[in-house]
């Protein structure tokens with residue numbers, strides 16, 4: 001059995017991840033590829049519970065270390081029960097956010113040490129890394145406006161603009177550090193253009 005490919009979709013708030021995720025899934029399926037669509041934090045029963053802990057607002061503040069560890073706890077469950085089994089069965093896994101989000105939000109947004117995240121990445125993932133990461137990038141204000149229009153904010157969406165500027169910068173740094181894996185897609189252009197760019201990048205994996 002040929003191992004499936006692992007594709008992750010990343011980006012700040014309101015860059016159009018949901019729409020484009022559905023588009024990519026349809027596109028891959030049109031090539032008769034069996035695709036498992038999933039997300040982080042979440043993707044299993046337990047990991048979705050951890051997601052709620054992370055996104056809900058609580059009267060007790062979540063410490064930065066607790067936030068980081070909960071992200072990786074959810075990830076450990078997700079990898080063991082969804083990602084690895086699917087890849088081993090030859091399915092492709094399309095994941096809404098993965099560890100680059102930890103580098104961006106906990107590393108960039110919360111200023112946590114990158115070396116700590118690297119350590120947890122090695123512990124939880126072993127050798128597992130995405131085959132391709134699509135990073136949707138747009139100016140912070142554009143995305144935040146879209147989120148505001150949706151209404152109620154979760155614990156992350158309620159952060160200040162400066163937090164999201166740091167998240168964006170950290171994502172762009174990740175793209176610079178891993179140019180062979182992370183492909184930058186300009187998200188502040190017409191949807192048809194975004195999707196043309198996505199097809200071009202995904203095409204390389206289809207060969």
Ligand code: TMP
Nearest residue numbers: 040041071097098101102105106156157
């Ligand atoms: P979303 O997937 O609906 O955008 O919500 C997930 C939120 O969790 C989002 O604000 C980004 C945040 N997040 C982290 O802070 N670190 C992570 O490792 C992941 C996967 C998500």
